Amino acid sequence: MSRPPVLECAGLTKSFGTRLAVDGVGFRIAEGEVYGLLGPNGAGKTTTMKMVCGLLEPDKGSISIAGQQAIGNLEVKGLIGYVPQEVALYPDLTAYENLAFLARLYKLGRRTVAARVEEALELTELSDRRNDRLDSFSGGMKRRMNIAAGLLNHPKLLVLDEPTVGVDPQSRHAILERVQAFGREGLAVVYTTHYMEEAERVCDRVGIIDHGRLIAEGTRRELVAQLGEQDRIELNASGDLERLAEACRAVDGVSSAATAENSVHLVATEGRHLLPAILEAADAADISITSVDVVEPDLEAVFLNLTGTALRE
Amino acid sequence: MSLAFNGVNSFHFTLGLVELDHGPVAAQLVKALDAPQLRKVITVEKLTSTKLAGTEIMSGELAAALVIPAGFSSAATSPHPEPLTTVTSNNATIAGDVTTSIVSSFEAQVNADRLAFAVALAAGAPKAETSKLIGVVSTLRIPIQAVERPIGAHELKVISYYSPGMAIFFLLFTINYTARSFFVDRSQGMIERMRAAPVRPVEILLGKAISVFVYGVVSLATIGVVTTAAFGADWGAPLPAALLGLALVFSVICLTALVMGLARTQRQAEGIASIIIFGLALLGGDFFFISSAPSTIKHLALLTPNGWAIRGFTDLATIGGGLGTIVEPVVAILVLSAVVGAIALGLARRAVTS
Structure with missing residues (x-):
């Protein structure tokens, strides 16, 4: 990494009672880089982000932002733009009032507040709705407002925690475009998601987190290369899916098999050539396959290969 | 009871x-x-x-x-x-x-x-x-x-007793509104968003305290002016009455922090606040002449900030006098508030950071 890291964390560990939520997570993000933290729900993504943003104190580990030690350092919070998973704004205030209130938390002067609010509204294309109450906004517009609120302090590091959950495709597209633009504009972005295609589309590098541990990290190309030339095969079927997965594992060339809702996901070398043998195994297991989909190597296949489970479980 | x-x-x-x-x-x-x-x-x-x-x-x-x-x-x-x-x-x-x-x-x-x-x-x-x-x-x-x-210079009129009594009763409801708003903020993620900014938890609590203060002062002043102008209630001299009111507002701030600290959810906050509001109003004499109450209640009233405030306001209305008349009730209210506040501050801070 040639550019200096904006965020550098190492050995982050956090437990809640006896449950270990994050176990020794560490990664670095450079200026202008969009880093995806990919993992299923409950993997530890949000806990990691909360520690980075100073909302949770880690049990162990270190966090440095723009070269400054961040744990317990109030000033460093001024360098972070935090966009939480839920829309955290006052529904009965207007867009402008919401943003002005939040901008004041950064102890900005009145004129600066006004300028920053206008700028954030413009960036998220909400200037024409500045005087409308938030409860009159669509879900996608609220999400954009949520992001606008994270930009008010001109952060060096923008933390986006699943910013597209529950958003319509059009708004999702607009948000992803904006996130890519943030990276181009030199902002360091951490983007947590459990949507594989989003991570593939917007992130320069991806860290895969599962059960609180960062199990792989790299660019999409680097991660896929770990699989070799393996394909992902999705079998939609009805019946005993565990039995189907077991039967598929026995097929020579299938490296992993995991069940998901109404389907079994396989990772296999030369997947298309293995289809007859897989269908034969399914038939022998007395399972009827309704459809088969063979996908070129992707992050989902990487995740499946690393964890033995499908991401959307 | x-x-x-x-x-x-x-x-x-x-x-x-x-x-x-x-x-x-x-x-x-x-x-x-x-x-x-x-x-x-x-x-x-x-x-x-x-x-x-x-x-x-x-x-x-x-x-x-x-x-x-x-x-x-x-x-x-x-x-x-x-x-x-x-x-x-x-x-x-x-x-x-x-x-x-x-x-x-x-x-x-x-x-x-x-x-x-x-x-x-x-x-x-x-x-x-x-x-x-x-x-x-x-x-x-x-x-x-x-x-x-x-014993004082003037006879106590009924309206001069119940005006502060009711004003204090309404003021106590601020505990409920504010504690509830805190939990609504928290459930909407606003507290977390504030904490992501360079803001200390105590500053977030201070923000809530300021809202209680403004609401409390405006509420007491409004009822004071209206009951004096429209019904001839006697609240005593303006300066001591105002100081007594401020002490009472301070105690309401501490009680609000206590509710925020004790409750875990909005519903719990509403329940605890209701118990505190009606308990204090009943024991402090907001609903009846405390002088008519049995000695148990009279003694319990001295453990409530509103009981001391009502005593202070009635003394101002009857004995008159200046700041000397309210020294005892103000000191008592501040002592009670300090005790509640000391307990509440740690609990409420945890409510902000959890």
């Missing part, structure tokens, strides 16, 4: 007696006060001066006092009566009423004796004494007067 109010059926008080006359009529009155029928209700404590009686009533040692003025007995047959004075307190109005009633009974008895004497004359008393008796009868008026005098 029934346990607390049980004492209503066993009313008893200590009456101060200032006997400055030492004449035969005064002796009859002292004897009447010592009657066995009254011993269940009154314990008489003899005092040397009216001033001392006032001091002991102020301190709560006496519920009321009866002053028999010098020359009272000789004035009984003169055209210029010397009035008996009952000194009463806002904190023990029933005791004052009972004393006045006893004195009025005594007065009625004396006048009945006098009337009998006049009738005797009319019915043919010895002629040798007639001119003398006529001379006496010619001076017949009601020679004994029972006068009730509040």
Whole structure:
């Protein structure tokens, strides 16, 4: 990494009672880089982000932002733009009032507040709705407002925690475009998601987190290369899916098999050539396959290969 | 509550007696006060001066006092009566009423004796004494007067008691609104968003405290102005009344922090706030004259900030005076607030950061 890291964390560990939520997570993000933290729900993504943003104190580990030690350092919070998973704004205030209130938390002067609010509204294309109450906004517009609120302090590091959950495709597209633009504009972005295609589309590098541990990290190309030339095969079927997965594992060339809702996901070398043998195994297991989909190597296949489970479980 | 109010059926008080006359009529009155029928209700404590009686009533040692003025007995047959004075307190109005009633009974008895004497004359008393008796009868008026005098400069009007009582009751509701708003903010992610900014948890709490302060001051001031202008309520001098109000608002801030700290959810906050609001209002005397309450409630009222505030406002309305009148209630409110605040601050800080 040639550019200096904006965020550098190492050995982050956090437990809640006896449950270990994050176990020794560490990664670095450079200026202008969009880093995806990919993992299923409950993997530890949000806990990691909360520690980075100073909302949770880690049990162990270190966090440095723009070269400054961040744990317990109030000033460093001024360098972070935090966009939480839920829309955290006052529904009965207007867009402008919401943003002005939040901008004041950064102890900005009145004129600066006004300028920053206008700028954030413009960036998220909400200037024409500045005087409308938030409860009159669509879900996608609220999400954009949520992001606008994270930009008010001109952060060096923008933390986006699943910013597209529950958003319509059009708004999702607009948000992803904006996130890519943030990276181009030199902002360091951490983007947590459990949507594989989003991570593939917007992130320069991806860290895969599962059960609180960062199990792989790299660019999409680097991660896929770990699989070799393996394909992902999705079998939609009805019946005993565990039995189907077991039967598929026995097929020579299938490296992993995991069940998901109404389907079994396989990772296999030369997947298309293995289809007859897989269908034969399914038939022998007395399972009827309704459809088969063979996908070129992707992050989902990487995740499946690393964890033995499908991401959307 | 029934346990607390049980004492209503066993009313008893200590009456101060200032006997400055030492004449035969005064002796009859002292004897009447010592009657066995009254011993269940009154314990008489003899005092040397009216001033001392006032001091002991102020301190709560006496519920009321009866002053028999010098020359009272000789004035009984003169055209210029010397009035008996009952000194009463806002904190023990029933005791004052009972004393006045006893004195009025005594007065009625004396006048009945006098009337009998006049009738005797009319019915043919010895002629040798007639001119003398006529001379006496010619001076017949009601020679004994029972006068009730509040310990303060003014009598307490009902509106002057209930105006602060209700204003304080409404003020207490701020606890509910603010605690609820905190949990709504938290459930909407606003507290977390604020904490992501360079803001300390205590600053977030301070923001809530400022909202309670502004609401509380505006609420008290509005009710104060309206009840004074429209209903003639007497809140006392503006500066001490304002200081008393500020002390009370401070206590409401501490109570709000306590609710925020104790509750885990919005519903819990509403429940705890309701218990505190109605508990304080009931014990502090927002709904009834605290002077009419049994001693258990009177004592419990002194553990509530609103109880002290009501006492302060009624003192301002009756005794008048300046800052000296409110020193005791303000200090008591601040001490109670400090105790609650110390407990609440740690709990509320945890509520912000959890």
